[in-house]
Amino acid sequence: MSQLTTSRVIRFSKATLMLFVSLFGLLMLYNNFTDYSTSYEYISHILSMDTTNGRKKYSYRAITSAMLHHRIYWLIITLEVVYTICCLLGTYYLYKNINTSPEQFHEAKKPALIGLLIALFLYYVGFQVIGIEWFNMDESKTWNYKDRSQHIIDFIFPLLIYIAIKIER
Template sequence: MNTLTTDKIIRFSKVILMSYISFFGLLVMYSNFTDYASNYEYVGHVLSMDTTQHNLSIRYRAITSPMLHHRIYWLIITLEVTYTAFCLLGTYHLLKNINASKEKFHEAKRFSIIGLLIALFIYYLCLQVIGVEWFDMDTSQTWNAKDWARHIVDVIFPLLIYIVIRVER
């Protein structure tokens, strides 16, 4: 009889948590494709810095070209699709190798790790670093996703650590 050991639970937890972040990515993609206008409007306001505190010493950073707004938004969408695809692929590989040796299971983590790193790039570097620090997004009363992005990073970063560590045998 196959017993449910702590090692099995740890392996299954990695698959389940990766499926959660993959599902989040699918919802974000769905939102971007079905409500392009609203999300584009958000990107446009952040890049234009038109709703931030009017600090004239940093206004030179604003990007006001609608063409560039669309291109940057499509870059973000492309990155979101990419991280979601890697996370889905990572979830599949973890599940496929759930009963494999510890070495094979560890190697099955590579797509998950890549997906999570891309997600960190989007939500930490793009939104929290560039959005907040460069485009002053946190001073906008309307178009401010600093806390939203922080909550996502608060899930993704520990998940990345948990996926990477070799605790399963």
């Protein structure tokens, strides 16, 4: 058994944290596929802007087509599939390269970084920027994903930085 060093603990922590975010992605996908209607209802209300303040003032922003609601929801699910696969691959490569050279371990981070960037795009750009700023999602008392997406971003963004920096030797 190799000696336990700070560098090995750092490498192990990076791989394990990627495992955590991969598990989150798998659970999100499971929920979206097994209970499609619940999350679809969220997306439908957010896009329709039917529970926000100032509906008349911002009604030109609303998307009321059920077909478009389904397509946008499937885009969200597709992004979740892609980031989860990338994160799972990243987790695998990080564990696989845990005892390799610093350069090999650093190169093994690519799928993990791509997955985290896609997840950040989805939850920050998709929900925080577009959902809140365009569709006024934060003004709805019932159909509001603001806090939940912020909690996800609060984990993913620091993780992205932690994975990217080359502090392990």
